[in-house]
Amino acid sequence: MEYLSVSAAQRCVLESVAAMGIETIRLEQSLGRVLAEDVRANRDLPPYDVSAMDGFAVRSADLAGGSVELEVVEDIKAGDMPTKTVQAGQCARIMTGAPVPQGADAVVRVEDSETLSDGRVRFARPAPSGMDIRLRGEGMRNGDVVLAAGTEITPGVVGVLATVKCAQLTVYRRPRVAILSTGNELEGIDEPVDPNKIPDANSYALLAQVQALGITPVLLGIARDDPVELERYLRQGLEYDVLLVSGGTSVGVHDYVRPTVEALGVQMKFWRVAMKPGHPLAFGVLERPDGTKARVFGLPGNPVSSMVCFEEFVLLALRSIMGHARLHRRTVSARLAHPVKMRPGRTEFVRVVLSRDGEGYIATSTGNQSSGALLSMAKADGLLIAPSDSNGLAAGEIVSVQFLDGAAFQDQIGFRE
Amino acid sequence: MEYLSVSAAQRCVLESVAAMGIETIRLEQSLGRVLAEDVRANRDLPPYDVSAMDGFAVRSADLAGGSVELEVVEDIKAGDMPTKTVQAGQCARIMTGAPVPQGADAVVRVEDSETLSDGRVRFARPAPSGMDIRLRGEGMRNGDVVLAAGTEITPGVVGVLATVKCAQLTVYRRPRVAILSTGNELEGIDEPVDPNKIPDANSYALLAQVQALGITPVLLGIARDDPVELERYLRQGLEYDVLLVSGGTSVGVHDYVRPTVEALGVQMKFWRVAMKPGHPLAFGVLERPDGTKARVFGLPGNPVSSMVCFEEFVLLALRSIMGHARLHRRTVSARLAHPVKMRPGRTEFVRVVLSRDGEGYIATSTGNQSSGALLSMAKADGLLIAPSDSNGLAAGEIVSVQFLDGAAFQDQIGFRE
Secondary structure, three states: OOOEOHHHHHHHHHHOOOOOOEEEEEHHHOOOOEEOOOEEOOOOEOOOOEEOOOEEEEOHHHHOOOOEEEEEEEEEOOOOOOOOOOOOOEEEEEOOOOEOOOOOOEEEEHHHEEEOOOOOEEEOOOOOOOOOEEOOOOOEOOOOEEEOOOOEOOHHHHHHHHHOOOOEEEEEOOOOEEEEEEOOOEEOOOOOOOOOOEEOOHHHHHHHHHHOOOOOOEEEEEEOOOHHHHHHHHHHHOOOOEEEEEOOOOOHHHHHHHHHHHHOOOEEEEOOEOEEOOOOOEEEEEEOOOOOEEEEEEEOOOHHHHHHHHHHHHHHHHHHHOOOOOOEEOEEEEEEOOOEEOOOOOEEEEEEEEEEEOOEEEEEEOOOOOOOOHHHHHHOOEEEEEOOOOOEEOOOOEEEEEEOOOOOEEOOOOOOO | OOOEOHHHHHHHHHHOOOOOOEEEEEHHHOOOOEEOOOEEOOOOEOOOOEEOOOEEEEOHHHHOOOOEEEEEEEEEOOOOOOOOOOOOOEEEEEOOOOEOOOOOOEEEEHHHEEEOOOOOEEEOOOOOOOOOEEOOOOOEOOOOEEEOOOOEOOHHHHHHHHHOOOOEEEEEOOOOEEEEEEOOOEEOOOOOOOOOOEEOOHHHHHHHHHHOOOOOOEEEEEEOOOHHHHHHHHHHHOOOOEEEEEOOOOOHHHHHHHHHHHHOOOEEEEOOEOEEOOOOOEEEEEEOOOOOEEEEEEEOOOHHHHHHHHHHHHHHHHHHHOOOOOOEEOEEEEEEOOOEEOOOOOEEEEEEEEEEEOOEEEEEEOOOOOOOOHHHHHHOOEEEEEOOOOOEEOOOOEEEEEEOOOOOEEOOOOOOO
16 A cells, blocks of 8 residues: 555545434533534514613704704613604613614714813714614524534634524534553553553543643553453444544554554544654544444554654544534644754644744754653744745745644734734 | 723733642543643653654765665664664664664665575665764753743644653643622523523623633533522622623623622622623622632623623733633634724624635634624634724625634634645
8 A cells, every 4th residue: 555645645534424313402511512503583683772881862853953952862772672752852871782762763882072160062063864873683682593413612602602592502512532651661650660561651641732722532551462352352343433642662663553553444534644743544434334443543553653643644534523614633834943854745843932023933853753752842932834846945934833832822912003 | 991902901901810829630631621830751762862864873974985785683673772882784673763773873764775595685876974863861851941931732742741750740720610600580500491590691691601722611600680599699709719790781890790799898899881782791709818819700691691691801911811822712814704894992803704715714603693693603713803982894805713612623624735
């Protein structure tokens, strides 16, 4: 089998996943989920014509001639209903959001008025009809679809859902995810330090990457290089929607995990992708008798490689299952601070730190790009994506950098006021 | 009191907050938190010189003359310890991550070797000493600080923490946050629809904004415009580290909430900021007899204004209390798709959608920028920050756009492979 390009491998993964069922949840628990049905307005908003300002509701005809003094017939606060009709020569004091009374057709802000000693109010300038009035239904109309199925639930969407009184809502369900590490050389986190072993970092880095997507995965533990034990773990993992197996470097997904998952009915889709880091990466699908599927990712044993493969492939699958339309982590353009040596033939993901100057982002390598350098992944703000046809990148070149989770904040305000 | 600039108001908020105590948590629960103490390596990694490739461990002196055939004395997998010393004329088959045996000082990858029918292996080229060997301690050295206090816990950091076997760790604690809405016109989410009322969107939009920072806030509910009821709610809210009060538009923080919180001992720091949307915005601090503090934000009753004030002020306070160094949401440069009208004298936050072309990001207004247009906040990817000295922005102008939460993903791969 030839090496697949990164985007061909991504397409292959996405062909095997789709939103996967729905559930009803409380609004308070909905952040980050995706609406599985259209949401409609259940009333007009504003429910009546309201003032957009603190000021006075007036008849524009009264002000047409310029300076005029009007009698105040009522004070209207938000939540009050007006009790009087504004007649010629009259006005009503009104607060932002309060209903505009009958008779009035404009609002003059308080700064443009002068209250006289006898209680009347003087206005110096005309006010066109409709001024500073928000019309009934301007925000939303009863029955209109205000949020379409497929909308990602951000804080702004939560605000809209509360506005239409969606205390409960229907969303796509989250995938159930299991994580398995393999290899005799691995030492579990609660085991004593053995200088001849390697700590199992993958289970926890992958756990956090899955958590960052709003999903709570299950850690299956460490399978040793024993066919019976491995099969028992894999059988358990294949009961989930998505199984992430990171291979012990001693065996790799090619040698050991792959025949075992194939024997359990998994159809392998690919096991070679032209990327660095990222070797070996395998992907397969188990179609169960009931029509449901398990997807298996065989990730590199090396933690940096495993994390990069997660960002470029697993993340897309998990977000697709959750119903998201936007699957990829954001990219930004950045100037490269220094040259980067490369070999053509594979897409390279270089861990970089992002800084800013007046011209935009600057990308600087975290240093050692050995796939053993997990500390570089801890320092990185993003992955510089170097094209597979490149022989190297020059200092000052504009490159694409994909944010890593945790890179969403910056230390400077970053704008001119 | 004069209007403060956005950055002066941000500095004022930050002067009153700081990391606020520590707690010990499990690694599995640590994503998004901030380390409160340095973390040190508890062993050398790799623990011994290991092979960086699948191949053969050789004596470089044997290959110095070019073509040579060597006897294979051992197979070494990751997790195995070598049992033999490689003598002149010998080599050992070795897997990535496995210990380099005594005697060998270089690794030749399997692709650069030829296994002969008699089991010996032929090498065609010299291998300099040290080739494809990762030295003991190259990744981290026992006792070295690998993560400094103040490090934000990303998935990469979780991987490093697992590597040094930090099953438990000490982090800054999260602030306790209470949210209160005020106003007679507000209708609670579980109350029946009353066409004369306005649904309480603020409580839920703020809830989601706080949740997006990894904090679970408490909703206190809706306080009516009654001094006794309001005082009771505010007293309760001031028991938290941070209290968010969104004002009913009928009263506003100036008229009603402010005297009540001042009577309860809160010292107001500012109540006017030169920004749009965002009026009225107030901030105060209660110093308790035991030296602890409550911070009170009086947010606009309008949901869009309230959400923008959260992003620019409350978010900084909450992240500061959690120990973060990077407090601001990321900004990117974007080209403006169309002109934007503005009045100088205040910083404007325009809700925009971000798209991409070959040149970078393009910012397009969500349309109606009325602060009543909550749907615009649901659609927006970010806030275009228009400088306060600007008379308007032209199409094609390069502007700063601050991501809103939920804008971290995109629908296209966004890079050339």
